[in-house]
Amino acid sequence: MGEEAERYVVVTGANKGIGLEIVRQLAKEGITVVLTARDETRGKEALESLKSQELHNVNFHPLDVTSQESILALADWLRKTYGGIDILINNAGIILLGKDVTFETVKPVLDTNYFAVKNVTKTLLPLLRDDTPGGARVIVMASRLGQLKMLERKDYVKTLSDREHLTEDFVDSFANHYLKDVANGSQKEGGWPNWTDWVNFPFGRPVETYSVSKVAIIAYVSALHNILVAQPGSGKKINVFSCCPGYVATNLNNNKGQKTVEEGADTPVWLALHSPKEGSGKFWAERKVVDF
Secondary structure (H helix, E strand, O other): OOOOOOOEEEEOOOOOHHHHHHHHHHHHOOOEEEEEEOOHHHHHHHHHHHHOOOOOOEEEEEOOOOOHHHHHHHHHHHHHHHOOEOEEEEOOOOOOOOOOOOHHHHHHHHHHHHHHHHHHHHHHHHHEOOOOOOOEEEEEEOOHHHOHHHOOOHHHHHHHHOHHHOOHHHHHHHHHHHHHHHHHOOOOOOOOOOHHHHOOOOOOOHHHHHHHHHHHHHHHHHHHHHHHHHOOOOOOOEEEEEEEOOOEOOHHHOOOOOEOHHHHOHHHHHHHHHOOHHHOOOEEEOOEEOOO
16 A cells, blocks of 8 residues: 555644644644744744654744735745645634724724635635545634524524525625624624623623624635535535634633643544544534534
8 A cells, every 4th residue: 555645734823822732733643734823933933842842744834814915925835835735724813802892903803713714715725635535624713602692683693594505795794794883883783792791701892703703704614615515527625614622721811711722622633634524514513513
């Protein structure tokens, strides 16, 4: 039998926390991993920390997920360096704790957690290989805060629940509607996630925006699956998954989470290694499909 073909993985937002742990676990499997981070100094420090653990199959490339120029530069480098990739793990994300909910604080969260993830994915999709065992795959880090039970708007719940017919345009309109309501100061009247509950939530009302961004990205994964299965004659099998790592202690939540980063990385790493085809387009946690 011949040797197994080398696999290439890209992980965004990977200089610390769950992203760094995903890189570490995949590198231990012998996979070549590209660690990306917006801050080049921190990215290189993370790379050196992995090399000190004898993980030499990791490379670094800077990536600001909110910059299309930066995304294109990464795509060009990947094409020239590897010719293609097998797995993309979108881990980069933010939450602006301790901030008032205004258009100026909300827009960066939607831009990073939804629009940027979509742009990274669409730009790197052509690089996903045709011959990846089990199919090439895209994995998006989401959250149970993005489940539809968080929404009070029943019209949106009804449409978003029909995952087989979700479209990218509809998800865009959902995200932009929220931004418009925030700009008008009418998100309470608009029925966005449990508005009154966030006031007493441990991290305050900014979690409202994080929740909306995660609803949008889980929905986009379903829409992307629909796009991919509808493409005629492409011959390329790409599985797409969103997943919740659980409430992990990271800088994102001031290290108040209950899970370790090792536990948080478990499901995305498992999806990367196994790519269960029956779960493409769906939302995962603890290695199983869960309700959106």
